[in-house]
Amino acid sequence: MKDDKASLPDLKKLTYLKPGFDRINFSLPNPAGKMISLQDERYKNKVVIIELMGSWCPNCLDESRFLAPYYKKMKDQGVEVIGLAFEYSPELSISGPKIENFKKRIGVEYEILLAGQPNDETIAQVLPMLHKINGYPTTFILDKAGKVREIHTGFSGPGTGVYYTDWIHEFEQTIVSLLHEK
Secondary structure, three states, X not given: OOOOOOOOOOOOOOOOEOOOOOOOOOEEEOOOOOEEEOOOHHHOOOEEEEEEEOOOOHHHHHHHHHHHHXXXXXHHHOEEEEEEEEOOOOOHHHHHHHHHHHHHHHOOOOEEEEEEOOOHHHHHXXXXXXXXXXXXXXXXXXXXXXXXXXXXXXXXXXXXXXXXXXXXXXXXHHHHHHHHOO
16 A cells, blocks of 8 residues: 655765764775875865765665766866775775776776775774764765765665656755855
C-alpha cells in the first residue's frame, strides 16, 4: 500500500560536525605520495568542495562524473574540489593506482587523496570532527574562510530524474552565493 506521507530523510542533516567544530582539516597523500592539506595555498580563499568517496562506490562515480566537468568550468572562478578516497586497502601501492584509474576514466583534474579504509575507526581518525558518516559519497561545501557551510550525504544520480536536476540547481546556487560572499 502506498504511503503518501513517506519521505526521505533530510540528506543535509544525516552527517554533521561535532559540537564546537565549524571546519574540517586533514593532511593526506595523493596517489603519488605527496601530502595535500586544506592549508595548502591552492585552497586558500576559495570555495572548496570535499567529496568523501571510494573508487568502488557507484554513487561516488556518478557524483564525480558531475564534479569533474563542473570543476573544469568553475576552477578559474575560485572553486576547488578535493576527493577523499576511502579504499579497501590502506596501502598507497594498491589503492593509488585504483584512484589514478578512477581519475583517468572520468577525466578528474582535482586531487583525490587516499584517506584510508571505509570503516568507522579510520574515518574517526582522519576526520575526528565528524559525528559519523552515514553513506558514500558525503560532500562538504566550505566557504572562502574554510568554514563548513553544508554537508550532503549521498548522491541522487541522473537516473533519479527530478531529484538529480533539483540537486544540481541547489548545489550550483550554493556555490555561486558563497563565491559572492566577501
